[in-house]
Amino acid sequence: MLFKMIRGVLFHQRSKMLLIAFTIALGASLATGMLNVMWDVGDKVNQELKTYGANIVVKPKDSSLLSDIYDVGEGEALRASYLNEEDLPKLKTIFWAFNIVDFTPFLESTVTLPGGSTAKITGTWFNHHLSLPTGEELDAGITNMRSWWDVTEGAWLNEADAEAASSVMVGALLAQQEGWKAGDTITLTGNAGEQTVKVAGIYDAGGDEDMEIFAPLDMVQALTDQEGKVASIEVSALTTPDNDLAKRAARNPAALTSRDYETWYCTAYVSAICYQIQEAIPNAVASAVRQVAESEGAILDKTQLLMILITALSLIGAALGISNLVTASVMERSQEIGLLKAIGAKDRSITGVIMVEILVTALIGGVVGYFMGFGFAQLIGRSVFGSAIEMKPKVIPIVAGLIALVTLAGSLPAIRMVLRLRPALVLHGGH
Numbered sequence: 071m072l073f074k075m076i077r078g079v080l081f082h083q084r085s086k087m088l089l090i091a092f093t094i095a096l097g098a099s100l101a102t103g104m105l106n107v108m109w110d111v112g113d114k115v116n117q118e119l120k121t122y123g124a125n126i127v128v129k130p131k132d133s134s135l136l137s138d139i140y141d142v143g144e145g146e147a148l149r150a151s152y153l154n155e156e157d158l159p160k161l162k163t164i165f166w167a168f169n170i171v172d173f174t175p176f177l178e179s180t181v182t183l184p185g186g187s188t189a190k191i192t193g194t195w196f197n198h199h200l201s202l203p204t205g206e207e208l209d210a211g212i213t214n215m216r217s218w219w220d221v222t223e224g225a226w227l228n229e230a231d232a233e234a235a236s237s238v239m240v241g242a243l244l245a246q247q248e249g250w251k252a253g254d255t256i257t258l259t260g261n262a263g264e265q266t267v268k269v270a271g272i273y274d275a276g277g278d279e280d281m282e283i284f285a286p287l288d289m290v291q292a293l294t295d296q297e298g299k300v301a302s303i304e305v306s307a308l309t310t311p312d313n314d315l316a317k318r319a320a321r322n323p324a325a326l327t328s329r330d331y332e333t334w335y336c337t338a339y340v341s342a343i344c345y346q347i348q349e350a351i352p353n354a355v356a357s358a359v360r361q362v363a364e365s366e367g368a369i370l371d372k373t374q375l376l377m378i379l380i381t382a383l384s385l386i387g388a389a390l391g392i393s394n395l396v397t398a399s400v401m402e403r404s405q406e407i408g409l410l411k412a413i414g415a416k417d418r419s420i421t422g423v424i425m426v427e428i429l430v431t432a433l434i435g436g437v438v439g440y441f442m443g444f445g446f447a448q449l450i451g452r453s454v455f456g457s458a459i460e461m462k463p464k465v466i467p468i469v470a471g472l473i474a475l476v477t478l479a480g481s482l483p484a485i486r487m488v489l490r491l492r493p494a495l496v497l498h499g500g501h
Contacts, residue, residue, distance in 0.1 A: 086402075087431050090395045094435030095442060097388030098473050101381045102443025105465045107450050108377035124173075124215060124304035126344055128153070128356045152177075152299035155287070157351045161305065162202050164346040169308040169338050174198075174211045175300035177290050181283070182259040189244055191258065191283040193290025196227045196234070212284065215306055216275070224252030224271030227286070234286060237270040241280035245272045258283070260293025305347070305356070309340040311371060316341050320358075385476050392480030396428060400484040407488060417489055424488065425481060432477040440469060 132151035153175075161173055177193040195211035202208060213226050223245075227237050238258075240250055250256065254269045267285070274280060291297045312320075319326055319334040320341035326334060334342055344356035400407070407420055444461060451459035 086395055086399050087427075090392055090399075090428065090431050091435035091438070093388050093391040093395065094432050094473060094477065095439035097384050097476060098436045098439025098469055099442035099446055100384035101469050101472055102440050102465060103446035103450065104377040104381040104384075105468060106443070106447040106459050106462055108374050108381075109462050109465075110451075110459045124306045125309065125340060125359050126305035126307055126347070126356055127359060128303040128305060128347055128351065128354050130301070131353050131355045151353070152296065152301060153303065153351065153354060155291075155298050155300050157354075158300070158303065159200055159202055160350040161303075161347060162200075162204065162206065162208065164343070164350050165335070166307070166338050166343050166346060167204075169343065170305060171308060172210055172214050172306040174215055174304055175287060176302045176304065177287060177294070177296060177300050179260060179290055179294045181293060183248060184257055185248065187248075189281065189283055191238075191260075191285055191290055191293070193285055193287040195287055196229050198229055198287075215304060219279075220274040221271045222274050224269065227270040227284075229286065233268060234270075235289065236266070237268045238283050238285040238289075239271050239273055240269050240284075241282050242272055242274040243280040244282065245269070247281075258285075258293065260290075262293055262295035265289060265293060303354075305343075307340070307343050308338065309343065310338045312339055312341070315339075319345075385472055389476045389480040392428075392477060393483050396424075396481050396484040397487060400424070400487055420488055421485055424484070425478075428477055428481050429474070432473055436470065436473045439473075440466070443469075 130151035130153050155175060158173065158175060161167070161170055164170075174195045175193075179191055179193075180188050181191045182188055197209045197211045197213045200208045200210060211229070221239075222242060227234055227239055231237075245251070248256075250269055250272070252269050252271055255266060256269065257264055257266045267289070273284075287300070288297075291299060310316075315326075315330060315334055316337075316339040319331075319339070323331065323334070323345060335345070336342075340358040344358060347356040348354055447459040447461070451457055
């Protein structure tokens with residue numbers, strides 16, 4: 071009997087049932103899409119922000135002590151101590167190795183140009199290929215970590231080319247000052263010798279780097295007689311936004327309880343990654359670039375808050391739409407409901423039948439909405455982040471619960487109307 075009544079309502083009031091299902095489908099699709107994006111957006115946002123520079127800087131421990139104790143300049147302090155280039159692959163051996171997406175070393179010095187003037191030269195990796203003991207293959211270097219630089223002439227120096235060892239990249243302002251163009255050959259003189267190089271490309275960084283020369287690391291090591299040495303390392307890592315535990319650990323990890331220490335160490339906080347880098351690389355101090363690290367957390371929090379707000383508004387809109395549609399449906403069926411009451415049907419039974427009808431409709435709309443939300447999430451992922459959004463299984467029960475809650479909330483006004491309905495008035499044309 072119940073099945074016949076539900077089938078009759080779905081058939082005779084199919085336009086209203088379709089509208090209810092469509093309303094629920096829209097709410098479910100937005101909730102599904104936003105929740106999946108929200109839980110997958112952390113790494114996506116971090117990956118996007120990694121194109122704007124490193125969030126961790128590694129320096130020799132002695133240089134940090136010199137800067138703190140004697141208040142010497144950063145460049146002067148760095149010249150007093152170095153890290154070993156051979157230790158760089160150890161960055162990919164820490165607990166959070168897979169969160170380190172790129173890194174590059176730096177060694178700075180001053181060279182004399184052909185005209186007698188001097189310029190800052192920085193040795194670095196460009197797209198340095200590493201074959202790690204773990205079997206991982208990695209191209210690390212400044213090419214990806216300075217992807218916003220505009221190469222106005224020539225091209226990025228490619229370490230795979232035979233000419234790369236004797237080529238350099240020159241800042242736009244320095245090239246303009248010296249009258250250099252891509253393809254020119256110049257001689258650079260350092261304190262340990264000279265090197266004839268080719269200008270592979272001219273870049274516009276929009277900052278002080280435009281008056282510098284960037285060269286392969288081994289070239290600058292030879293010019294300064296610092297073979298195998300680097301002054302600093304920039305690291306780009308995927309991190310989790312800091313909370314109170316991360317801030318306490320950053321001040322003093324030894325003060326944490328064993329349980330808090332384990333939680334902190336096994337979470338990708340920037341302070342935990344810095345701590346593990348210091349464990350892996352001898353004589354190193356790793357520190358977060360706070361402006362970048364804090365911006366990542368703030369952007370991620372605001373993005374997730376926006377997703378939650380959109381989800382909440384979509385569900386509120388769905389509840390209002392359901393309320394209007396279910397109320398209109400009950401008003402059309404008022405004589406039928408009045409007759410059921412007149413022949414002895416209880417309010418509880420009538421309410422149960424109506425709710426089953428609405429929930430069946432909600433189920434259909436929710437299933438359709440989930441798959442619509444799946445496509446919606448992929449559209450956001452492809453258009454905003456250039457990659458697919460991973461569908462989270464935990465979204466299914468959450469969306470199902472939200473749709474059930476919204477459906478019940480939207481049906482309450484109609485249920486109140488059923489409870490107040492008087493058979494005598496309805497059957498005689500009253501209100």
